[in-house]
Amino acid sequence: MIYDVSIWAIIIFVTFVAAVLGLSFFFARKTKSASGYYAAGGNIHWGVNGIAFAGDYLSAASFLGICGMIAFSGYDGFLYSIGYLAGWVVALFLVAEPLKRLGKYTFTDALDARFNSKAIKLTASISTLVVSVFYLIPQMVGAGDLVVPLLGLPHYAGVLIVGSIVILIVATAGMTSTTYVQFIKGALLIFFSVILTVYIINNGFNLNPGADYHNFVKTGVVFEDGKIIAVSDSTYTLGETATIEDKYTFVSLEKEGVTRWFKLSGDSTILEEMLSVSLLDNGTKLYNGEPKSAGKFFQVGHLSKIVVDGVEVEKTGPLGPFEFLSSLEDTEVVRFTKKEIPQANTTVWYQTHTPGADMIKPGLLLKISKDSGATFWSRLNFLSLMLALFLGTSALPHILIRYYTVASQRAARKSTILAIASIGFFYILTLYMGLGAAVNGVLDVESSNMSGPLLAKYFGIGLFSIISAIAFATVLGTVSGLIVASSGAIAHDFMDKFLNMKMDDRRKVKAGKLAAFGVGIFAIVLGILFKGMNVSFLVGLAFAVAASANLPSILFLLFWEKTTAKGIAWSIVTGILSSVTLILFSPTMYEKYGLPPSSALFPIDNPGIISIPLATIVLVVVSLLSQNDNKKKVENYHHD
Amino acid sequence: MHEPAVKMDADHAAAKKSKLGVILFLVYTLIYSGFVFIGLMYPEVMGMHIIGRQNVAIVYGFGLIFLAIVMGFIYNWICTRYEDEATANEKEKQK
Numbered sequence: 123m124i125y126d127v128s129i130w131a132i133i134i135f136v137t138f139v140a141a142v143l144g145l146s147f148f149f150a151r152k153t154k155s156a157s158g159y160y161a162a163g164g165n166i167h168w169g170v171n172g173i174a175f176a177g178d179y180l181s182a183a184s185f186l187g188i189c190g191m192i193a194f195s196g197y198d199g200f201l202y203s204i205g206y207l208a209g210w211v212v213a214l215f216l217v218a219e220p221l222k223r224l225g226k227y228t229f230t231d232a233l234d235a236r237f238n239s240k241a242i243k244l245t246a247s248i249s250t251l252v253v254s255v256f257y258l259i260p261q262m263v264g265a266g267d268l269v270v271p272l273l274g275l276p277h278y279a280g281v282l283i284v285g286s287i288v289i290l291i292v293a294t295a296g297m298t299s300t301t302y303v304q305f306i307k308g309a310l311l312i313f314f315s316v317i318l319t320v321y322i323i324n325n326g327f328n329l330n331p332g333a334d335y336h337n338f339v340k341t342g343v344v345f346e347d348g349k350i351i352a353v354s355d356s357t358y359t360l361g362e363t364a365t366i367e368d369k370y371t372f373v374s375l376e377k378e379g380v381t382r383w384f385k386l387s388g389d390s391t392i393l394e395e396m397l398s399v400s401l402l403d404n405g406t407k408l409y410n411g412e413p414k415s416a417g418k419f420f421q422v423g424h425l426s427k428i429v430v431d432g433v434e435v436e437k438t439g440p441l442g443p444f445e446f447l448s449s450l451e452d453t454e455v456v457r458f459t460k461k462e463i464p465q466a467n468t469t470v471w472y473q474t475h476t477p478g479a480d481m482i483k484p485g486l487l488l489k490i491s492k493d494s495g496a497t498f499w500s501r502l503n504f505l506s507l508m509l510a511l512f513l514g515t516s517a518l519p520h521i522l523i524r525y526y527t528v529a530s531q532r533a534a535r536k537s538t539i540l541a542i543a544s545i546g547f548f549y550i551l552t553l554y555m556g557l558g559a560a561v562n563g564v565l566d567v568e569s570s571n572m573s574g575p576l577l578a579k580y581f582g583i584g585l586f587s588i589i590s591a592i593a594f595a596t597v598l599g600t601v602s603g604l605i606v607a608s609s610g611a612i613a614h615d616f617m618d619k620f621l622n623m624k625m626d627d628r629r630k631v632k633a634g635k636l637a638a639f640g641v642g643i644f645a646i647v648l649g650i651l652f653k654g655m656n657v658s659f660l661v662g663l664a665f666a667v668a669a670s671a672n673l674p675s676i677l678f679l680l681f682w683e684k685t686t687a688k689g690i691a692w693s694i695v696t697g698i699l700s701s702v703t704l705i706l707f708s709p710t711m712y713e714k715y716g717l718p719p720s721s722a723l724f725p726i727d728n729p730g731i732i733s734i735p736l737a738t739i740v741l742v743v744v745s746l747l748s749q750n751d752n753k754k755k756v757e758n759y760h761h762d
Numbered sequence: 763m764h765e766p767a768v769k770m771d772a773d774h775a776a777a778k779k780s781k782l783g784v785i786l787f788l789v790y791t792l793i794y795s796g797f798v799f800i801g802l803m804y805p806e807v808m809g810m811h812i813i814g815r816q817n818v819a820i821v822y823g824f825g826l827i828f829l830a831i832v833m834g835f836i837y838n839w840i841c842t843r844y845e846d847e848a849t850a851n852e853k854e855k856q857k
Contacts, residue, residue, distance in 0.1 A: 197819055197823075200823060201823075203823075203827070204797070204823050204826050204827065207826070207827050207830055208790070208794050208826060208830060210834075211786075211787060211790045211791075211794075211830050211833070211834075212787065214783075214834055215783035215784070215786050215787040215790070215837065216783055216784070216787055219773075219776070219779065219780075219783075220780065223776070444814070444816060447816060447820055448814065448815035448816060451815065451817075479809060479817075480809075482817060482819060482820055483805075483808040483809040483817055483818075484801050484808055484819060485808075490801055490802060490805045491805035491806060496805075501802055504798075504802060505798065505802060508794075508798045508801075512791075512794060531773055531776075532841075532842070535838055535841060536838060538834070539834040539835060539837070539838050542830055542831055542834045543831045543834065546827040546828070546830055546831045549827055550824060550827060681784075
């Protein structure tokens with residue numbers, strides 16, 4: 123996609139990022155101790171911490187990923203919103219206060235508080251690192267996507283910019299800076315999302331998203347002996363015909379030296395224009411038959427029918443929030459579905475006419491009904507995803523460390539409730555923003571992640587600039603939090619506690635900053651490699667790894683007296699290995715390797731349904747087998 | 763050994779709060795499971811209108827989000843009461 127770069131967008135963006143950096147340097151001067159670096163000295167106000175929780179949690183996955191997934195696949199994207207929020211219930215009711223009572227700086231400290239076990243120190247620090255890296259990938263991918271329309275830079279440049287700024291932020295200030303950045307960003311994100319939602323419902327539905335929206339060509343076909351021999355529009359010359367999966371017929375037509383691809387309709391009467399990217403033998407890529415610079419690779423997503431009171435209309439006018447959802451049922455949404463034509467080295471996105479009612483119920487992405495072709499495995503995938511989302515939140519190290527930044531258990535609880543309220547409110551808005559993007563011609567088929575910001579652009583360049591700057595700061599803040607958690611795992615848990623390097627406070631902070639630098643570089647590389655994937659999908663995987671590796675240990679430590687250090691360590695190892703292995707053999711990863719997804723060894727994308735119970739069973743069995751170890755429990759652990 | 767980053771007062775209401783948390787967690791889990799169960803076993807129900815012209819997916823989905831917020835406030839209100847009662851009892855004992 124080629125975007126017009128606005129100077130205002132650049133000015134607002136640079137100002138915002140400069141303000142974030144200024145704030146970081148300001149707090150950097152105040153952060154000298156290890157407790158200040160890793161836990162903000164434990165003296166952040168619960169209100170600030172609550173919104174900062176929201177800032178941490180409403181990462182690229184929420185704003186960029188969920189909005190994009192809803193825009194492309196309707197309600198299935200909203201399932202992520204529901205699951206992400208439900209996960210906070212586990213965090214609030216089961217984990218927040220007990221963990222606050224146990225911990226010092228990191229998740230590892232909390233797990234190890236009763237045992238003083240080398241095995242826990244090692245496995246929990248590795249787990250923190252693995253989960254954080256899984257969570258870092260989508261943030262970096264989102265950052266790369268954002269700079270393309272905002273600054274007109276390539277994807278990798280965005281990843282490099284975020285990586286460099288975050289390394290600078292974290293290497294200077296640590297948790298205090300991260301908290302205040304997240305607080306400001308979280309509040310701004312929610313405020314401007316409300317504004318965007320008001321624009322969306324006030325705009326209502328319209329058959330014509332804008333004056334410059336591309337008018338997709340339709341033409342009749344002439345058949346002879348079951349083969350297409352000509353098209354009704356005589357200005358086109360018939361090119362090649364390709365049949366994919368025995369049910370899709372794609373035809374290339376040439377006009378004035380430009381070749382474009384069309385799809386034969388279900389009743390075989392007309393050809394509908396598609397979007398296409400073709401790779402020529404000489405390595406050149408053509409977008410809709412022309413070089414990218416020609417700007418013919420259009421933004422898409424529109425309505426083909428609007429019915430009000432039984433009558434087809436051009437537009438609805440302003441709607442109420444609930445009326446917006448019910449009116450969508452009486453529309454037909456044109457989505458764009460991706461297919462490969464291997465024999466022509468071409469990727470196409472064809473028009474899929476979808477009843478509006480299907481956009482606001484599950485089933486377009488996750489196949490769960492018979493009509494949509496559900497199988498045992500597709501249903502298991504749905505179950506696995508909902509399980510991982512529910513159990514993942516309270517096992518995310520960068521969320522867990524925020525419990526240590528407040529002074530008391532009461533403050534930890536209040537922070538969590540404020541976070542739930544603000545995050546829940548934001549997640550309601552994601553449905554409107556996603557659906558708004560789906561029907562207003564703003565979708566970039568190459569990157570679902572940009573749907574939210576591009577929708578803002580539809581309503582004005584000012585709103586786009588602010589929303590994009592906030593989204594970028596979102597990524598900055600989340601990546602900062604993740605890198606603090608990772609550097610804590612390396613410097614504090616691994617070097618100081620596991621290797622027993624006996625570092626003083628100053629050396630501990632220095633080691634943390636060096637570790638942050640290393641993790642930052644690694645994240646940059648991964649962000650470039652995973653370009654093009656939906657960030658919410660990737661975060662769903664991070665949730666599955668977190669829920670498998672960490673949650674059984676946390677819950678059993680808090681609620682089962684017989685839990686042993688060996689049980690925890692083996693559970694963490696099992697959780698990490700099983701979830702990561704299953705992800706590596708999943709259909710989506712096979713697609714990434716260039717192999718057919720249907721040949722994947724593990725037929726579902728989310729591993730939670732296997733790896734979470736497996737890690738739990740291992741914890742119980744190993745704990746029961748190592749009960750003698752519990753006699754060595756640290757005596758100063760105080761039971762409630 | 764591992765001391766908390768901030769010195770905290772003893773929490774005499776921890777056991778009661780923990781029990782309340784488990785009960786509320788189980789209630790929410792049951793309702794969340796109901797949503798997943800419908801999606802899994804009766805996906806066509808998700809599209810049925812339930813309140814006005816809003817379908818089950820919208821009402822149940824929004825409901826789960828609002829319920830989490832409401833239960834959070836209830837939990838905080840009861841926990842604060844437990845804590846105040848426990849603190850008052852402790853002071854009473856010290857007298």
